[in-house]
Amino acid sequence: MIQLKNVYKSFGDRTILNDISVTFEKGKTNLIIGQSGSGKTVLLKSIVGLLEIDSGDIIYGDTNFTTSDFLTKKEIRKQIGMLFQGGALFDSSTVEENVGFPLDMFTDMTDEEKLERVNFCLKRVRLENANHLFPSEISGGMKKRVAIARAIALQPKYLFCDEPNSGLDPMTSIIIDNLIKEITEEYEITTIVNTHDMNSVMEIGDKVVFIYKGNKSWEGSKDDIFHSDNETLNDFVFASPLGKKIKSLVRSA
Amino acid sequence: MLPKGLFYHLGQYYMLMGKVFAKPEKHKLFYKQFVKEVSALGLSSLGIIAIISLFMGAVITIQTAYNTENPLLPPYLIGLAARDSILLEFSSTMIALILAGKVGSSIASELGTMRVTEQIDALEIMGVNSAGYLILPKITAAMAFNPFLCLVSMTVGIFGGWLVGTAVGVITTEQYIIGIQYAFEPYYITYSVIKTIVFAFIITSISAYYGYNVEGGSLEVGRSSTRAVVYSSVVILLFNLILTQLLLS
Ligand SMILES: Nc1ncnc2c1ncn2[C@@H]1O[C@H](COP(=O)(O)OP(=O)(O)O)[C@@H](O)[C@H]1O
Ligand SMILES: [Mg+2]
Numbered sequence: 001m002i003q004l005k006n007v008y009k010s011f012g013d014r015t016i017l018n019d020i021s022v023t024f025e026k027g028k029t030n031l032i033i034g035q036s037g038s039g040k041t042v043l044l045k046s047i048v049g050l051l052e053i054d055s056g057d058i059i060y061g062d063t064n065f066t067t068s069d070f071l072t073k074k075e076i077r078k079q080i081g082m083l084f085q086g087g088a089l090f091d092s093s094t095v096e097e098n099v100g101f102p103l104d105m106f107t108d109m110t111d112e113e114k115l116e117r118v119n120f121c122l123k124r125v126r127l128e129n130a131n132h133l134f135p136s137e138i139s140g141g142m143k144k145r146v147a148i149a150r151a152i153a154l155q156p157k158y159l160f161c162d163e164p165n166s167g168l169d170p171m172t173s174i175i176i177d178n179l180i181k182e183i184t185e186e187y188e189i190t191t192i193v194n195t196h197d198m199n200s201v202m203e204i205g206d207k208v209v210f211i212y213k214g215n216k217s218w219e220g221s222k223d224d225i226f227h228s229d230n231e232t233l234n235d236f237v238f239a240s241p242l243g244k245k246i247k248s249l250v251r252s253a
Numbered sequence: 254m255l256p257k258g259l260f261y262h263l264g265q266y267y268m269l270m271g272k273v274f275a276k277p278e279k280h281k282l283f284y285k286q287f288v289k290e291v292s293a294l295g296l297s298s299l300g301i302i303a304i305i306s307l308f309m310g311a312v313i314t315i316q317t318a319y320n321t322e323n324p325l326l327p328p329y330l331i332g333l334a335a336r337d338s339i340l341l342e343f344s345s346t347m348i349a350l351i352l353a354g355k356v357g358s359s360i361a362s363e364l365g366t367m368r369v370t371e372q373i374d375a376l377e378i379m380g381v382n383s384a385g386y387l388i389l390p391k392i393t394a395a396m397a398f399n400p401f402l403c404l405v406s407m408t409v410g411i412f413g414g415w416l417v418g419t420a421v422g423v424i425t426t427e428q429y430i431i432g433i434q435y436a437f438e439p440y441y442i443t444y445s446v447i448k449t450i451v452f453a454f455i456i457t458s459i460s461a462y463y464g465y466n467v468e469g470g471s472l473e474v475g476r477s478s479t480r481a482v483v484y485s486s487v488v489i490l491l492f493n494l495i496l497t498q499l500l501l502s
Contacts (some may be wrong), residue, residue: 050374077380088371102379154379199412 001026002158002190007056009039017053017065018214028190029181029204034211035236038196041085043211044162046082047192049073059250062198081151081163081209083180087143089135089150094120099149106154121149125179141172145179152183159184159191161189165200177203198237199229201225210236226250232248266462271283272384273392273458286390293399294356294391294457299405301355302348306339306406309347310413319421331424332432335414339442344406345403345445346493349452351401353485357460360391361481364464365474373465388461395453403449407442444500452489459485 002024006034009017017210024030024235032040045051046060049065054078057064061074068076090097099118103109105222109117122128127147144164151159161180165173184191201208208233210233218230225237226246277283281390318333364387367373376383409435424432460481467477 040366045374048378050377074380077378080378082375082378084375086370088375090372091366091370092376104378106279142427 001061002192003057003059004047005057005059006032007043007046007058008054009042009051010054016214019045020211020216022209022216022219024192026188026190027185028191028206029184030190030192030207030209031191031195031201031205032209032211033201033236036196038211039214040211043164044160044194048082048160049077057109078154079157081154081156081159082208083144083147083151083159083164085162085166087135087147089143089146091135094134095127095138095146098135098146099153102153117153118149121153122146124152124183125149139233140167141169141176142178144168144172148163148176148179148183151165155187157189159189161191161193163194163196165195165197170185170199173197173199173242174203180204198240198243201237213234262462265404265466266458267387267476269384269462270458273388275382277387277389278386279309282386283390286386287394290390290394290396291474294360294395295402298355300403301351302402303409305351306344306348307413307416309343309382310335310410311417312476313343313410314414314418314419315427318418320358325465328424328428328436329432331418332414332429333435334432335418336411336433336437336498339410339414339474340441340445344403344410345448345452346439346489348406349399349405349449349456349489351487352395352402352452353456353460354482356395358478358479359476360457360460361464362474364461365467365477366387366471368465369470369474382412384465386422388458388465391461392454392457395457396422396450399449400446400454404432404442407445447500448493450494453494455488455492456485464499 003042004020004022004024007017007020016078020043031044033087034040038181040049044045046053060079063072065073065076067225089095092099093101096115096118099121100114103114103117107114118131118175119128122145125148127145127149128141130138130142130146136234138146151253164176164180168176175201180191180193183189193200193204201222205225208218208220208222208225210218210230212232218228218233220228225233227250228234234247238244314331314335317331317338321330321334364373367387371388373383376386415426415429418429419426460478463477463481463484464474469475
């Protein structure tokens with residue numbers, strides 16, 4: 001479980017996150033949704049500590065991450081896996097080396113043990129026979145899979161995904177989304193996913209938090225989302241022509 | 254990206270170096286990266302250093318010959334003057350400036366790309382000291398290997414002077430050999446090697462600073478790599494002055 005209490009973050013005199021308080025549950029896929037530029041990435045990076053917040057508390061389990069010392073933060077970070085928007089694979093390393101990197105860094109596994117774990121993770125994301133390819137040699141969807149495999153290599157308790165389907169076609173998006181959800185449930189991970197994709201919301205949104213201009217505007221389940229009277233949420237959810245059609249159907253039902 | 258002043262950068266640079274010189278996470282990984290960097294930054298520069306040194310040795314010899322056409326001066330002076338220019342300035346400072354262009358821009362663009370594609374964030378998130386992991390091997394590899402490049406440059410430069418000097422007939426082999434041995438100061442080699450080690454630190458750390466702190470996109474990566482070369486070169490020239498004063502006076 002991850003709890004945010006009154007989190008503020010600004011750059012210069014621009015407030016990006018304005019008093020965000022929310023709880024993300026364990027074993028659930030928690031979604032942060034909102035328009036581009038609404039502050040989703042800043043929120044995610046603040047939670048993991050890549051950005052320092054101005055005030056507020058971020059609590060992992062029972063540990064207050066914000067007030068922790070360097071070593072405690074480091075311990076928590078080892079329990080975090082993160083999937084970046086562009087994959088952030090190491091260009092000069094192969095798929096196998098990418099996934100094995102956290103193991104190299106933080107475990108004393110033998111080469112055989114490492115290879116076994118790497119292959120297990122790659123198999124888990126259904127990516128086999130790509131061990132010796134470089135990131136430049138694989139497709140966008142495959143990169144995302146490798147990034148997920150790398151994120152789960154150390155069996156994280158917390159998984160963060162920033163726009164996991166950006167740049168992917170709808171089919172591949174659904175596969176990646178479902179992979180994230182499966183892994184979340186299978187390993188009881190607290191997962192937080194940033195997205196502006198309503199398909200993802202429908203597919204995997206156990207809990208949905210809507211961010212509007214840096215404020216938490218709404219939270220609820222994916223089923224509540226169609227029945228909310230929150231104007232800005234409705235504008236976001238039903239923005240597409242398809243969305244407008246759904247809205248009229250839902251409302252008339 | 255950088256409207257801020259000199260002291261801001263000095264402070265940031267100092268803090269980055271603090272992270273860089275923290276104890277490595279895993280010595281085995283450090284060693285692996287170190288070997289990789291020796292090859293990427295050092296061995297790969299061997300060819301260009303050799304070619305440039307060969308030609309510069311030749312040019313220095315010919316120019317010295319034309320400038321000392323006075324019959325009162327013994328011809329072996331040409332060898333001596335060429336040797337001293339190469340040992341004192343050329344193989345340390347000139348080579349450092351060339352490496353600032355080659356190695357500096359490659360470090361800055363590598364780290365800059367890693368920054369904008371979030372690879373550095375990915376390392377930090379895992380709990381890795383990204384500055385230490387990425388930069389320390391580069392700095393130490395260059396400091397360890399560049400003295401070798403300096404010695405290669407000296408050897409090839411002196412050889413180039415002989416090769417071309419005798420080929421165009423400005424000096425005989427005998428005179429050249431007498432010249433390069435005459436009043437030889439072994440300390441000049443030490444002096445050059447010390448300078449080279451300092452310059453290696455300057456090139457790698459300053460370029461790493463500019464690459465590591467890129468903000469924005471690929472355009473910024475390009476800009477920071479230009480800055481890395483310019484500022485490394487300026488600082489090299491400054492330290493050349495300081496070191497010359499310290500070591501030779
Ligand atoms: N490092 C930064 N410095 C200044 N402003 C930033 C920085 N990172 C993000 N911002 C600003 O914060 C706002 C939210 O950005 P972001 O969180 O990336 O949005 P998104 O919801 O699309 O992920 C944007 O207006 C962006 O310009
Ligand atoms: Mg974003």
